[in-house]
Amino acid sequence: MYKNRTVLGLICVILAIVLVFCISPLFNKAFDSKTQVILLKSPVLQGQQITPEMLSRVEMGTYNLPKNAIKDPQHIIGKFAVSNLYAGSLIYPEMLIETTDNSDTMLRNLKDNEIAMSVTIKSLANGVSGKLMTGDIIKIVSVDNDKVATIYDELQYIEVLTTTTNSGVDNFHQPTPDENGEIPLPVTITVILQDELQALRLAECENTSLHAIFVSRDERIKDAYIQMQADILEELRIHEEADYALFMPDWGDIYD
Secondary structure, three states, rough: OOOHHHHHHHHHHHHHHHHHHHHHHHHHHEEEEHEEEEEOOOEEEOOOOOHHEEEEEEEEEEOOOOOOOOHHHHOOOOOOOOOOOOOOOOOOOEEEEEEOOOOOEEEEEEOOOOOOEEEOOOOOOOHHHOOOOOEEEEEEEEEEEOEEEEEOOOOOOOOEEEEEEEOOOEEEEOOOOOOOOOOOOOOEEEEOOHHHHHHHHHHHHOOEEEEEEEEEOOOOHHHHHHHHHHHHHHHHHHHHHHHHHOOOOOOHHHOO
16 A cells, blocks of 8 residues: 555656656747747738838747748738738738739728829820830820810829720730730720819810820839929919919908
């Protein structure tokens, strides 16, 4: 009886030693193991492109850390969010896509000051022979009934959101042949405008012979063109307000 208890006690002691000196260190090592992962610093909207400023690198314990959490920011930067992402979130491959070729996503991501508007391309030549792509910067030329061509200040530098065929298919890149070997050509251009002044002028131009002129496809200078257009619009607003003030009567003098 006592021998059995002694043996049982020895076994318990041996197990305790094994637990303390062998198994516990393994658990401690697993809990203490650290790795660097990437977290979002700010929310990202669906379809929004992820930039380095949106990311932070933090150290986290590897215990219970999902294996597919992305640890290299180069696997994230430049890609687009599949859905809305939230600050503090880990990032997984399924959250990202390489491109955002979706007009709904692009319309949702318009800035607060931006509006989108479509105009009809009346002939192949009027739309740069179907070669326009998303992100291109173009000018709009209006040719009136007297054959006088005008490039209005409001439409010097505008960005192409997409072109669309007569079947409603958006072309974000160069169009490719369909199953019949024919290339579907666009019949409308949808552009991104910065204010209603541009929209009103573009609506007027659509009633004339409207031509798109290709300006640039260089992403590095696109923002500079857009800012140049914003500066032009601001000057137009200043002149408009000055003209309004010049021709408005001084009501104080009238009542005097």
